[in-house]
Amino acid sequence: MEKMMNQRMRLKIGELGEKHATRLDESKVSRVLFPDFVSADGCVLLHLFELPNLDNNRFISNEQIPDRTQLEAFVNHIHLSDIFEECADFPEDSLRFGLEIVEAWAGRLKVLFPQDHFHLVLSYDEFGSVVRFYKLRDDEEPWMDVERLDGYSDEGILVRII
Incomplete structure (x- = not known):
């Protein structure tokens, strides 16, 4: 497993320290750390939510979601401050928790789908963190170009490759 991150994320993670630790709702934490992953x-x-662009478990492309990679990147993301309102006041805590989510999801995806490879993406800005993942496919472009992470100057980006 490989981790790549841009300079902004390196700096932010280096600044984290032990400043504040928001107490999060344990039932939500468990649901987010260990969600159900389905294959369709x-x-x-x-x-965690309803699954769009699937009709009877069949993928349906459209202008906004032309392929499976785009569908996964769209569906498979969570804004931590939306789920944990308590992180809205302390965005750094959403980054701390986001790092834990990436590790938990990487472990579960590797066990549940050992034949597949994934990008797990953690992004961070002044509003908090977003965690997402998508499967890597030979016939589709990745959602994020990991060779150009420093081009995302507005946010810190970490990509875990499994």
Whole structure:
């Protein structure tokens, strides 16, 4: 497993220290750290919410979501401050928790889908963190170009490759 990150994320993680630790709702924490992952028509999807662009478990492309990689990147993301309102006042805590989520999801995806490879993406800005993942496919472009992470100057980006 490999981790790549841009300079902004390196700096932010280096600044974290032990400043503040928001107490999070344990039932939400468990649900987010250990969610259900479902396989449908070649996609691996985070099952926390309804699954769009699937009709009877068949992928349906459209202008906004032309392929399975785009569907996964769209469906398989969570804004931590939306789920944990307590992180809205302390965005650094969403980064701390986001790092834990990436590790937990990487472990589960590797066990549940050992034949597949994934990008797990953690992004961070002044509003908090977003965690997402998508499967790597030979016939589709990755959602994020890991060779150009420093081009994302507005946010810190970490990509875990499994």
